[in-house]
Amino acid sequence: MLDERWLYLLVITGLVGVLTRSPTLIGLVMLSATLILVSHWLRRVVLRGVSYRRHFSEIRLFQGETVTVSCTAVNRSRLPLISLHIDDSAPKAFLPAAGDGAVVSASGGRLRFSYLMALQPGEQASRRIRLRSTRRGYYVFDTAALRAADLLGLFEIDGSVDARDVVIVYPQVHAMEELGIPVREPYGALLALRGLIEDPSRIVGARDYHYGDAFRQIHWKATAHHGTLQTRVCEHTSDPTAVVFLNVATSTPAWRDLDEEQVEWAVSVAASIATWAHNSGAVVGLITNGNAPKAPKAPRVPPRRSPNQWARILESLAVVGPYSFFPFEQSLLDEQCNVPSGATQIVVTSVFTPGLEIALQLLHTQGKRVALVFVGNDALPAHGLPFPCFTAPPSAARATSTNPDRWEQVNAAPGGAVQ
Numbered sequence: 001m002l003d004e005r006w007l008y009l010l011v012i013t014g015l016v017g018v019l020t021r022s023p024t025l026i027g028l029v030m031l032s033a034t035l036i037l038v039s040h041w042l043r044r045v046v047l048r049g050v051s052y053r054r055h056f057s058e059i060r061l062f063q064g065e066t067v068t069v070s071c072t073a074v075n076r077s078r079l080p081l082i083s084l085h086i087d088d089s090a091p092k093a094f095l096p097a098a099g100d101g102a103v104v105s106a107s108g109g110r111l112r113f114s115y116l117m118a119l120q121p122g123e124q125a126s127r128r129i130r131l132r133s134t135r136r137g138y139y140v141f142d143t144a145a146l147r148a149a150d151l152l153g154l155f156e157i158d159g160s161v162d163a164r165d166v167v168i169v170y171p172q173v174h175a176m177e178e179l180g181i182p183v184r185e186p187y188g189a190l191l192a193l194r195g196l197i198e199d200p201s202r203i204v205g206a207r208d209y210h211y212g213d214a215f216r217q218i219h220w221k222a223t224a225h226h227g228t229l230q231t232r233v234c235e236h237t238s239d240p241t242a243v244v245f246l247n248v249a250t251s252t253p254a255w256r257d258l259d260e261e262q263v264e265w266a267v268s269v270a271a272s273i274a275t276w277a278h279n280s281g282a283v284v285g286l287i288t289n290g291n292a293p294k295a296p297k298a299p300r301v302p303p304r305r306s307p308n309q310w311a312r313i314l315e316s317l318a319v320v321g322p323y324s325f326f327p328f329e330q331s332l333l334d335e336q337c338n339v340p341s342g343a344t345q346i347v348v349t350s351v352f353t354p355g356l357e358i359a360l361q362l363l364h365t366q367g368k369r370v371a372l373v374f375v376g377n378d379a380l381p382a383h384g385l386p387f388p389c390f391t392a393p394p395s396a397a398r399a400t401s402t403n404p405d406r407w408e409q410v411n412a413a414p415g416g417a418v419q
Contacts, residue, residue, distance in 0.1 A: 013025055013028065013029055014026070014029040017029055046077075046079065046081065046148050046149075046157055047146060047148055047157060047159045048077060049075060049076035049077025049078075049079075050073065050074070050075055050076070050077070050081070050084070050119075050146065050148065050159075051073070051074045051076065051161070052071070052072070052073050052074075052086065052144055052146065052161040052163055053071075053072055053163055054069055054070065054071055054072075054088075054141060054163055054165050055069070055070040055072065056068070056069055056070075056165065056167060057069075057070075058167075059165075059166065059167050059168065060167075060168045060170065060311070060314075060315075061133055061167070061168075061169055061170065062133075062169070062170045062171075062172065062173065063133055063134070063135060063136050063169055063170065063171055063172045064132070064133065064134070064172065065132070065133060066097045066130050066131060066132045066133070067130070067131055067133070067167065068128055068129075068130050068131075069090075069128065069129050069130075069131060069141075070126050070127075070128050071086065071088060071115065071126065071127050071128070071129070071144075072124055072125070072126040073086060073115075073117065073119065073124065073125055073126075074119075074123075074124040075119035075120065075121060075122065075123055075124070076122065077121060078121050079121060080118070080119065080120050080121055081118055081119040081120075081148055081149075082118055082149055083116070083118060083148060083149040084116070084117050084118065084119060084146065084147075084148050085114065085115070085116050085146070085147040085148070086114060086115045086116075086117070086144060086145075086146060087112065087114045087144065087145040087146075087147070088112070088113055088114065088115075088141075088144040088145075089110040089111060089112045089113070089141075089142070089144075090110065090111045090113070090131055090139075090141060091110060091111070091137075091139040091140070091141075092106075092109050092110055092111060093133060093134050093135040093137055093139060093169065094111055094131040094132065094133055094134065094139070095111070095131065095132045095134055096111065096113070096129065096130070096131060096132075097130035097131060097132045098129070098130040102114065102115055102127060102129045103115075104129075111131075113129055115127045133167075133169045135169065135264075136169045136170060136171040136172075136264070136267065136317070136318045137168075137169055137318060137319065138166065138168055138293060138318060138319045139166070139167045139168075139169065140164060140165070140166055141163070141164070141165040141166075141167065142162075142163075142164055143160050143161065143162050143163065143164075144160065144161045144163050145158065145159075145160050146158070146159040146160065146161060147159075168315055168318050168319075169318060170271065170314040170315075170317070170318050171264070171267045171268045171271045171314070171317050171318060172268045172271070172272075173268070173271050173272050173275050174268065174269075174272045175272070175276075176272065176273075176276050179269060179272060179392040180390075180391070180392055181273075181373065181390045181392055182390075205233040206219040206222035206230040206231065206232060206233055207230065207231055207233050208228065208229070208230065208231070209228070209229035209230060209231050210231065213231045214367050216367055217231050217232050217367075218230070218231060218232070219231060219232045240280075240281070240282045240283070240344070241282060241283045241284075241285070241303050241340050241342065241343035241344065242273075242274075242277040242282045242283070242284050242285070242303070242343060242344045242345075242346060243284075243285040243286070243287060243303055243339050243340075243343050243344070243345050243346070244270050244273055244274050244277075244284070244285070244286050244287070244313075244346050244348060245287050245288070245328075245331075245332055245335075245345060245346065245347045245348065246266060246267065246270040246286065246287070246288040246289075246290065246317075246320070246348050246349075247266070247288075247289060247324075247328040247347070247348065247349035247350070247351070247356075248263050248266065248267075248288060248289060248290035248320065248321070248322050248323070248324055249289070249324050249328055249349075249350075249351055250262045250263060250266075250322075250350050250351060251351065252351055252353050258322055258323075259350075260322060261394070262350050262375075262376070262377070262394070263322040263350075265350075265375055265394045266348055266349070266350050266375050267317050267320060269348050269373060269375050269392050270286070270288075270317060270348045271313075271314060271317045273346055273348065273373065274286060274310070274313050274314075274317075275310070275314075277346075278309070278310045278313075282344075283303045283304065283305050283309075283340075284303060284309060284310070284313060285301055285302050285303030285304070285313075285339075285343075286299070286300065286301040286313045286316055286317070287300050287301075287331065287335050287338070288300070288316075288320055288331075289324040289325055289326055289327075289328050289331040290320040290321050290322065290323065290324060290325075291320070291321040291322075291323045291324070291325060292316075292319050292320055292321060293319060293321070297325065298320075298324075298325050298331070299316035299317075299319065299320050300316075300335075300338075301313050301316050302338060303339075303340060303343065327355065328349065328356060329353070329355040329356045329358070329359040332347070332356070332359050332360075332363075333359055333362070333363075336363070336368075339368075342369065343369065344369045344370075344371065345363065345368060345369065345370045345371070346370075346371050346373060347360065347370065347371070347372050347373065348373045348375060349372070349373075349374065349375065349376075350374070350375045350376040350377075351376060352372075352374060352376070352380060357385075360372065360385070360387065361385075361386070364386050364387050370387045371387060371388045371389070371390070372385070372387065372388070372389045372390065373389075373390045373391075373392055374389065374390070374391045374392070375391075375392050375393065375394070376393065377393055377394065379391075
């Protein structure tokens with residue numbers, strides 16, 4: 001390409017031509033100057049008709065899966081492009097799986113991939129690169145840089161295209177058997193999701209009192225009529241409900257020490273439980289004390305029967321951060337007003353504090369259906385708790401495979417905005 005040294009050489013040649021009165025040198029200088037002026041004008045318009053866009057095979061995928069990015073450049077001007085260099089980038093959470101003529105490098109904490117092509121007027125060209133996601137999250141593919149040469153190849157001009165695209169990577173989802181959680185345990189709280197639950201607002205009769213019945217379920221009018229203790233019999237409903245409570249704190253207090261790997265495992269376990277409950281036909285909700293980017297409060301998905309409910313939960317778990325807004329036991333008690341009556345509350349945490357134990361004991365005393373899933377590396381420090389407790393340490397996962405129908409479910413129910 002033409003640089004300052006060539007311009008100096010042209011000026012010197014022109015001076016020599018004037019001093020020696022050489023028509024050949026003077027003509028050569030005038031022709032060169034004309035070409036430079038024409039080329040300088042062409043560089044101003046060479047990128048005006050050029051557009052660039054990306055197309056993703058999937059904008060929502062699971063951690064560890066690949067996405068194909070098709071990068072297309074279109075030349076809508078009347079001038080050909082003899083050289084177009086496209087410099088694009090991806091967040092550092094992606095690694096190259098394969099590329100179609102792409103030059104891949106790592107720079108500035110991002111994965112950079114570039115293409116070199118030539119375009120005729122009205123022509124478009126596409127290149128593809130396969131990227132593998134390595135970490136859950138909300139990722140932005142931002143501005144792409146363009147560099148084109150003018151028609152004469154004397155100058156280059158730089159430009160940019162604000163092609164902003166978003167890809168959401170869901171956390172890993174494991175089967176419950178891989179986590180070591182016995183969903184078929186006879187007295188496990190998780191088993192209740194597979195059957196029917198009772199609606200306390202619909203009383204259909206009474207029966208004799210049995211040892212273990214909750215005191216609040218005693219039917220006093222029937223007891224006075226029969227002379228013996230009677231227990232309410234409630235109508236069953238076909239909508240079992242589960243609410244997953246996720247604690248992102250990994251130490252006490254939460255700000256003292258942050259174990260990001262432990263947070264990722266807790267998020268993965270919460271996503272696995274929510275997926276299992278969804279596939280079991282339950283109405284699922286999510287409540288967490290973690291932060292979210294550009295959100296004034298922690299992500300929360302109320303339990304409801306919605307086609308995109310599962311995708312909304314996975315999106316919330318994809319963006320949840322490791323920093324907590326409030327102590328988890330406080331969030332657990334404050335959110336009880338948003339938990340439907342009769343719902344199974346599944347608490348996923350890697351730390352078990354005395355405050356959390358007191359909160360769970362209080363909920364159990366109030367007749368709430370609670371279960372604890374401890375995902376820490378250490379042993380569960382509590383014994384003899386009156387509600388079901390399960391452990392799922394990071395070593396419990398023996399594979400990263402997920403539900404084979406997860407893509408069909410996500411595509412059939414596209415996610416909405418994260419609350």
